[in-house]
Amino acid sequence: MPAPLLSRRDLEFYLYEMFDVEALATRQRYEDHNRESFNAALDIAEKIAEDYFVPIRKTVDLNQPDWDGEKVVMIPEIKIAYDAVAEAGLICPDQSYEMGGMQLPLVVTSCAMGYITAAASTTNGFHALTAANANLLETHASEEQIETWVPRLRTGEFAGTMALSEPQAGSSLADMRTKAVAQDDGTYRIFGNKIWISGGDHELSSNIVHAVLARIEGAPPGVKGISMFICPKFLLNEDGSVGARNDVQLAGLFHKMGGRGQTSTALNFGEGEGAVAYLVGEPHQGLRYMFHMMNEARVMVGTSGATLAMAGYQYSLDYAKERPQGRKASSKDPLADPVMLIEHADVRRMLLAQKAYAEGAWSLCLFASQLVDDWKTHPDEVGRTGAFELLDFLTPIVKTWPSEYGPKANDFAIQVLGGAGYTNEHPVELMYRDNRLNPIHEGTTGIQSLDLLGRKVPQNGLAGYQACLSAIESTLEAAEGVADCAPMLIALQNALGHLKSTTEVLLGSMLERDIDLVMANSAKYLELFGHVVVGWMWLRQGLIAAQALTAECHSDDTAFYRGKLQSMLYFARWELPQTKVWADLLSDLDDTTYTMEAAWF
Amino acid sequence: MKALVAVKRVVDYNVKVRAKADGSDVELNNVKMAINPFCEIAVEEAVRLKEAGTVSEVVVVSVGEKSSQEQIRTALALGADRGIHVEVEGRPEPLEIAKLLKGVVDKEQPQLVILGKQSIDGDNNQTGQMLGALANMGQGTFASEIKVDGDSLQVIREVDGGLQTLKLTLPAIVTTDLRLNEPRYASLPNIMKAKKKPLEVTNPAELGVEVKSHVTQLGVAPPPERAAGIKVEDVAQLVDKLKNEAKVIS
Numbered sequence A: 001m002p003a004p005l006l007s008r009r010d011l012e013f014y015l016y017e018m019f020d021v022e023a024l025a026t027r028q029r030y031e032d033h034n035r036e037s038f039n040a041a042l043d044i045a046e047k048i049a050e051d052y053f054v055p056i057r058k059t060v061d062l063n064q065p066d067w068d069g070e071k072v073v074m075i076p077e078i079k080i081a082y083d084a085v086a087e088a089g090l091i092c093p094d095q096s097y098e099m100g101g102m103q104l105p106l107v108v109t110s111c112a113m114g115y116i117t118a119a120a121s122t123t124n125g126f127h128a129l130t131a132a133n134a135n136l137l138e139t140h141a142s143e144e145q146i147e148t149w150v151p152r153l154r155t156g157e158f159a160g161t162m163a164l165s166e167p168q169a170g171s172s173l174a175d176m177r178t179k180a181v182a183q184d185d186g187t188y189r190i191f192g193n194k195i196w197i198s199g200g201d202h203e204l205s206s207n208i209v210h211a212v213l214a215r216i217e218g219a220p221p222g223v224k225g226i227s228m229f230i231c232p233k234f235l236l237n238e239d240g241s242v243g244a245r246n247d248v249q250l251a252g253l254f255h256k257m258g259g260r261g262q263t264s265t266a267l268n269f270g271e272g273e274g275a276v277a278y279l280v281g282e283p284h285q286g287l288r289y290m291f292h293m294m295n296e297a298r299v300m301v302g303t304s305g306a307t308l309a310m311a312g313y314q315y316s317l318d319y320a321k322e323r324p325q326g327r328k329a330s331s332k333d334p335l336a337d338p339v340m341l342i343e344h345a346d347v348r349r350m351l352l353a354q355k356a357y358a359e360g361a362w363s364l365c366l367f368a369s370q371l372v373d374d375w376k377t378h379p380d381e382v383g384r385t386g387a388f389e390l391l392d393f394l395t396p397i398v399k400t401w402p403s404e405y406g407p408k409a410n411d412f413a414i415q416v417l418g419g420a421g422y423t424n425e426h427p428v429e430l431m432y433r434d435n436r437l438n439p440i441h442e443g444t445t446g447i448q449s450l451d452l453l454g455r456k457v458p459q460n461g462l463a464g465y466q467a468c469l470s471a472i473e474s475t476l477e478a479a480e481g482v483a484d485c486a487p488m489l490i491a492l493q494n495a496l497g498h499l500k501s502t503t504e505v506l507l508g509s510m511l512e513r514d515i516d517l518v519m520a521n522s523a524k525y526l527e528l529f530g531h532v533v534v535g536w537m538w539l540r541q542g543l544i545a546a547q548a549l550t551a552e553c554h555s556d557d558t559a560f561y562r563g564k565l566q567s568m569l570y571f572a573r574w575e576l577p578q579t580k581v582w583a584d585l586l587s588d589l590d591d592t593t594y595t596m597e598a599a600w601f
Numbered sequence B: 001m002k003a004l005v006a007v008k009r010v011v012d013y014n015v016k017v018r019a020k021a022d023g024s025d026v027e028l029n030n031v032k033m034a035i036n037p038f039c040e041i042a043v044e045e046a047v048r049l050k051e052a053g054t055v056s057e058v059v060v061v062s063v064g065e066k067s068s069q070e071q072i073r074t075a076l077a078l079g080a081d082r083g084i085h086v087e088v089e090g091r092p093e094p095l096e097i098a099k100l101l102k103g104v105v106d107k108e109q110p111q112l113v114i115l116g117k118q119s120i121d122g123d124n125n126q127t128g129q130m131l132g133a134l135a136n137m138g139q140g141t142f143a144s145e146i147k148v149d150g151d152s153l154q155v156i157r158e159v160d161g162g163l164q165t166l167k168l169t170l171p172a173i174v175t176t177d178l179r180l181n182e183p184r185y186a187s188l189p190n191i192m193k194a195k196k197k198p199l200e201v202t203n204p205a206e207l208g209v210e211v212k213s214h215v216t217q218l219g220v221a222p223p224p225e226r227a228a229g230i231k232v233e234d235v236a237q238l239v240d241k242l243k244n245e246a247k248v249i250s
Helices: A008-018 A021-026 A035-062 A076-087 A106-120 A125-140 A143-154 A286-322 A345-377 A381-422 A428-435 A445-456 A459-479 A483-512 A515-520 A522-550 A555-575 A578-587 B037-051 B068-078 B094-108 B127-135 B188-194 B235-244
Strands: A158-163 A179-182 A188-198 A207-216 A227-232 A234-236 A242-245 A248-253 A264-269 A275-279 B002-006 B009-011 B033-035 B057-064 B082-087 B112-116 B138-149 B152-159 B162-169 B172-176 B199-202
Touching: A008 A021, A008 A035, A008 A106, A008 A345, A008 A522, A008 A555, A021 A035, A035 A076, A035 A106, A035 A428, A035 B068, A035 B188, A076 A125, A106 A286, A106 A345, A125 A143, A125 A158, A125 A207, A125 A286, A143 A158, A143 A207, A143 A227, A158 A188, A158 A286, A188 A207, A188 A227, A207 A264, A207 A275, A207 A286, A227 A234, A227 A286, A286 A345, A286 A381, A286 A428, A345 A381, A345 A522, A345 A555, A381 A428, A381 A445, A381 A459, A381 A522, A445 A459, A445 A515, A445 A522, A459 A483, A459 A522, A483 A515, A483 A522, A483 A555, A483 A578, A522 A555, A522 A578, B002 B037, B002 B094, B009 B068, B033 B037, B033 B068, B037 B057, B037 B068, B037 B112, B037 B172, B057 B068, B057 B094, B068 B082, B068 B188, B068 B199, B082 B094, B094 B127, B112 B127, B127 B138, B127 B172, B138 B162, B152 B172
Parallel strands: A158 A207, A179 A207, B002 B057, B002 B112, B057 B082, B082 B199, B112 B172, B138 B172
Antiparallel strands: A179 A188, A188 A264, A188 A275, A207 A227, A227 A275, A234 A242, A248 A264, B009 B033, B138 B152, B152 B162
């Protein structure tokens, strides 16, 4: 029997014990739901993942998309899987019934889609981007534009992208040059080159709707002069049918380390008379609109990093339980039967590290999904604004910690399998390669850390920072006197102390010292903050497990909760003490990297 | 024409089934349950007949504990029109199920009854045949293809020697084999629509059936683990062991 993609028991722990999604049925939007419909959604996603994505995982990896000079060529299996997802209603489970959705709470949606990500993270990227594109238009486009484009995006008939990066402007959007020229009929013509456009061209859908950032002629320089446009691959006829080809040309495909289910393209807009485009919302507001999508996309990236870590953990765990190899140091008989890999303490160390990273990251991402949900559907205003504040604050951490520690978990998965893990006979090396994109796209780790330290912490008089700290502190209070959680309580209190003192030093230094020096070690600050937040998630899990164990449990459940407590202990003893070292470096405004000169390398 | 489809709640075929520690039964704690795969094929066939215009209504029935309603709703999400749950405690055996289904058949008067050929938990392969006898209907078991033709039904059966074609007079009973069709996936929107479809709950008394068990389960044990092998010295020893220990040659 193959390894499960994800542990269903674990998913149910988050859904029904940690985030209590059944309580959401009291909100009008979710009133038709109960545990049965949530589980049914998980079942369908799991089936589609196992029947359509797992069997083609390796084929997709070995046959990356190609350009024949005219169009993108992909293996036909991808289209079959693409259609299966659309038919099952898995493009937009969270959307309204009218849009073909299931009005599924986001936490449940994340768990369901987790199966597809675990089976083939990147092949489903087309749909994920399309959903994000449709969400963006639904929020900022005109009614007419929404009517024209969104329903067809929701069904997968059209696909969507976001087109930001340019050859000279990747992370630095202020340097963007793509130009939009206003026409008499109110439309625009776009001229410019975009790169790294995921899903920028393919033959899976009848049309592709690009959300393009460009400067209207005469716009102010920098990020204040960027507008957003809808620019389709094919123009629509009067009757809505797909018509003539727009002036958007595929200039080439990038060939990537992983993520080979998804095209990454270079697109030329306006090689001829200009690509016909329609302004979204107000001029010069494009970046703000795009960041609406970016924040969702960032939670999505973190979730992908965490999911792949979970999948690699499950795979290597199954392997370690089944594969006999070697004997324990205490075994003196060379002819004794070999033990299973999992009998070796060092293998358990690597499994435990994976479990601590994966389930810590995953619970953080689900927590972010819950905040998105509360922001949109919480019955009272205070609940909505509070959720938004915390979500907005946590976004750089939710994006970064799982995408940095996810590949670390996959690295351990490969190591557990040994030489076998280094071959493509097993999917753990693929998971690592796929996962390695996550610290890069939708804002690199470096950019996220500048956002956290430079913006998110100080903004609104430290409001988000304080909200985060007091949420952590209330969990710490709840943990007082719970014997099973005592080591974590102390470890997290210490780490939180390091975080607070470091933050005070850094914020104080911003006013007095060279700002470039203060920001120089921001990535470490983000890692420190990430460890505190993930430690908090582990304490929350540990409290639930400790409580559950006070009642009589089935032996399987006892083992499950013991596993949670042990992973929490691992995080408390092996991970959180590192925050002391990092806090010292940060508080000293260590300048080792800052003062290193280019000529000295 | 009305079609009645029976579905059974069983442990999902992907689950590695274990015995309880005390050996009293199969372990069901935290175990994923699903529609019996052969029953799923039965639902699919009925829905296809409806889509083809042959059948006007698909009624799905399950006999079991309250949780069996989950499987009825799955069938409704796959396209059945309404459900009937015959609520009974414990795990009824094939004859009891057949008698209860007979009660439902009397009430609903379907022209076509489709069941899975067997369930993957009991592996009895009895319910359809027993229902055929009780309801006095012709039966086409192990069907790999069916075709309604006016008042009759053509059934191609998978038998040991190959394929057998039967012509049955309606009303009739069909039990499905693996190759009859490939069931579709329920879609998420259809799961929500299925919640609004009618699901009637009844019980043996209302159907006028007395449920009486004739079988007692004494225990459940996993198959014995395979013992480690040994190395024999020579061919003579091998032959000796095969002859006297394993007793597979004489």
